[in-house]
Amino acid sequence: MxxxxxxxxxxxxxxxxxxxxxxxxxxxxxxxxxxxxxxxxxxxxxxxxxxxxxxxxxxxxxxxxxxxxxxxxxxxxxxxxxxxxxxxxxxxxxxxxxxxxxxxxxxxxxxxxxxxxxxxxxxxxxKTTKIITIGEFAFDLAKQQLKFKDEESIQLTHRESHLLFHLINNKNQVLDRSLILNKLWGTDDFFTARSMDVFISKLRKQLSKDENIQIINVRGFGYKLTD
Known part of the structure; x- marks a missing residue:
């Protein structure tokens, strides 16, 4: 079929x-x-x-x-x-x-x-998503790659890519923690919440070359990406 x-x-x-x-x-x-x-x-x-x-x-x-x-x-x-x-x-x-x-x-x-x-x-x-610009970075969701200026691209994992995509789509707004956990992980239990914290930390490190980009932890609500 x-x-x-x-x-x-x-x-x-x-x-x-x-x-x-x-x-x-x-x-x-x-x-x-x-x-x-x-x-x-x-x-x-x-x-x-x-x-x-x-x-x-x-x-x-x-x-x-x-x-x-x-x-x-x-x-x-x-x-x-x-x-x-x-x-x-x-x-x-x-x-x-x-x-x-x-x-x-x-x-x-x-x-x-x-x-x-x-x-x-x-x-x-x-596969149909175009390259997204965030600060000095170019983000290719289809290839799951993040490129800073003229440097070589950084390869992201599936989860990092999906999380970054939703943060960018909600730039300068709070991305609700429970909403994104349920959307990307299918649940918002303790284990997945801990997992998301790990991925947020990794994304902060990947984006640290542009000092204007921040992923802010809004306690009790979620995360906000600013550039």
């Missing part, structure tokens, strides 16, 4: 993997099911999926290691982590290495599908 989404699912729990595969296939998905990280990496290279759904705990190669290897060669494909972990450090690590979203087990197939569609649609939208 024309609207079919090609999805690579890496899940070592055979029963769960098969259930997810069959459920997704009844909803117009083409699913490539892999039982370990090594197989997932090979299928990623040969099958050209549109999105990756990776279990964090897998044999041979865990989801985080797999995501790092893929991000080294592909900055655009969306990645969702499936995890039984709820430790803040694990969630932050997942986002920091280039993950776009995560789902804690157990989860509903409907929730997974909504998140997949949101990420795939967002990725398609990025």
């Amino acid at each position: 024309a609207n079919t989404i090609k999805l690579l699912l890496a899940e070592d729990e055979a029963a769960l993997g098969q259930i997810l595969k069959e459920s997704l296939e009844t909803r117009d998905f083409e699913v490539i099911l892999c039982e370990n990280g090594d197989k997932a990496f090979e299928n990623y290279k040969s099958e050209a999926p549109e999105i990756l759904v990776l279990d964090v705990m897998m044999p041979k190669k865990d989801g985080f290691t797999l995501a790092k290897e893929i991000r080294a060669i592909d900055d655009t494909i969306p990645i969702i982590f499936l995890t039984a972990k709820s430790q803040t450090a694990d969630v932050v690590e997942g986002f920091s290495i280039g993950g776009n979203d995560y789902l804690k087990k157990p989860f509903s197939i409907e929730e997974l599908i909504v998140r997949v569609h949101n990420l795939v649609d967002r990725t398609k939208t990025q």
